[in-house]
Amino acid sequence: MNTPLSLPVRVLVKGASTVNWVSWMGGPRSDFTFPRAMEAKLLADGRPCDVHTVTMTSERTSMILSSWQREVLGFSPDVIVLVYGHYETIHLxxxxxxxxxxxxxxxxxxxxxxxxxxxxxxxxxxxxxxxxARIDSTLDPTLRRRRPQHVAADLERYITQVQKVGSPLVYVFELLPPASRYQAWFPGMTARIAVMNTALESMVDRVGKDNVRYFRVSDLVDEHAGGDPEIAAPDGFHYSPEMHRHIGTALALEIEAWADSQPHLGAEGSL
Structure with a gap:
């Protein structure tokens, strides 16, 4: 009799350049972004997985509602990771x-x-x-207050829709403020990101589901980079290869703990 195999954990990762870009680009093949680092950790721990990453630089959050059926209905992911809202905080x-x-x-x-x-x-x-930049340094940087509300509303609608496909585990990422390299170009961005993070966390709280979670990246920056954004994102915006690895590892560990509670992901549940 053949030994039954566990079903792989299906993971869908979506976002803009903070998902697909490494600070700095052009390094060795081992410079994984966090979805690949997460996949490597899951496999190293003996957890089968199937990770799909759908990402585009400068993608707005509103785009996800037009593609969710194509990306989610057939693939039916167990876990969805959403990294959105960063682009909407850049330009005034x-x-x-x-x-x-x-x-x-x-x-x-x-x-x-x-x-x-x-x-x-x-x-x-x-x-x-x-x-x-000159205008951004004189006006209220959060002047366009509806942007965070729209981002949170779009993500909430997306989460509501994908819950129809087997109630996947969903992560909504906290966003990091820019490092000094870009603070002069975007002086109000730090304040806008703070407002955006509040809107994202409030949205997750409003959804109120154990399988919809807010993922705090700043905790990993504190732990592995001494809280220094210059180390976490040397180019000003994007995670370093080391930070990508720490994020991927932390995500993998959380997914493993959740997967252990899912009968369909065990060897017996796959029969």
Whole structure:
């Protein structure tokens, strides 16, 4: 008789560049982002897993409601990790389309395009960014108070919808403020992130389910980086490879503890 195998824990990770970017990029293949580090820890501990990561730089939270059926209904994840709200705290007024156009990762190596991007677009973008920084340092940085409310509402609707697919464990990530490298460019971002984190945590409390949890990244920064954002995010925004590893490990341990309470993830439950 064959020995039954446990079903793999299915994990879906979604978010913007804080999920898919390492500070700094260009290192060795072992510089995992936290979803891969989480997968490595689960497998090292003998827990089968199937981790899917759906992520796009500069993605707004509102985009998740248009894709949840395609990503969740067929895959039916046991765990969903949501890292959203960071992009909405960056700019006070500059539009998303202009930011994506100025900083695209898809620019073609064409002569005219290169001239346009270096002599026109980058100069215009930097001038507008400097203007925004001056305004951001004088106005109330949380002037656009509906942004956090919209982010929390979109995430709450998403969580409500995915609960129909077997009540998965859902993590909503706390966001880190920018390190000094970007504080001059975005002087109000730290205050906006504080407001956003309050809105996200309040939303999780409002949902009121044991399987919907707020994941505190700052606790890991305190433990492994001495509370120093310069160590946790050297480029100003994104986690270092070491911080990605600590986040992935902490997530894996929590998922393992939860999975032990799920009969369908045991060898007998898979029959």
């Amino acid at each position: 007024f500059l539009p998303r389309w202009l930011e994506r156009h100025a900083n695209t990762l898809r620019a073609k190596p064409r002569t005219l395009s290169g001239i346009y991007r270096s002599l026109v677009l980058r100069r215009v973008w930097k001038a507008l960014a400097r203007l925004q």
